[in-house]
Amino acid sequence: MIMAKQIKRKKGFCCGLRSFELLVKEAVTSLPEEIKKNLENVAIIIEEDFPDKKKSKENQELLGLYHGVPKRERGFWYGNTLPDRIVIFKRPLERISTHWEELKENIRRTVFHEVGHYFGLSEDDLRSLEEE
Numbered sequence: 278m279i280m281a282k283q284i285k286r287k288k289g290f291c292c293g294l295r296s297f298e299l300l301v302k303e304a305v306t307s308l309p310e311e312i313k314k315n316l317e318n319v320a321i322i323i324e325e326d327f328p329d330k331k332k333s334k335e336n337q338e339l340l341g342l343y344h345g346v347p348k349r350e351r352g353f354w355y356g357n358t359l360p361d362r363i364v365i366f367k368r369p370l371e372r373i374s375t376h377w378e379e380l381k382e383n384i385r386r387t388v389f390h391e392v393g394h395y396f397g398l399s400e401d402d403l404r405s406l407e408e409e
Contacts, residue, residue, distance in 0.1 A: 289372035289373060289375065290371055290375055292371070294323070298323060300384045301321065301384055301388060304381075304385040305321060305388055307385060308389065316392065316395070319345070319360055319362070319395055320360040320362050320363070321363045321365065321388070323367055324364055324365070325367050325368050326367070326368040326369065327342070327369070338366075338369040338372070338373070339366055340366055340369050340373075340383070341364060341365050341388070341390060342364045342366075342391065343364075343391045343394035343395055344362040344364070345360075345395065346358075347394065347395060347396065348395060348396050348397055349397035350397055361395060363392065363395065364391075365388065370384055370387065386407070390403050
């Protein structure tokens with residue numbers, strides 16, 4: 278899951294659902310080839326907001342969420358399952374973005390983060406990668 282500190286703003290940068298979908302698709306397309314070719318049986322879904330407006334102890338909003346069994350934890354007999362899900366939350370990403378390029382970058386970082394969870398990376402692993 279990826280969280281972002283909630284920034285007090287009257288409005289963030291809003292865009293239509295179709296434009297948002299295109300930004301998510303672009304973020305997936307921009308992943309390294311080695312990562313893309315190993316993404317299997319995973320659905321990337323856009324939802325307006327997390328149903329209960331979940332926040333962490335640090336008062337951070339949820340931007341994305343991975344549901345499933347991380348790839349490196351799957352055993353030999355793993356299979357015949359519904360797709361794992363990566364959910365990207367539109368409104369929180371819009372709320373923390375002030376312009377198009379910032380929204381695009383926030384979506385890219387969120388997709389990368391949740392794909393990292395799909396491959397079994399922890400929050401600490403992902404923080405280290407993001408700092409590089």
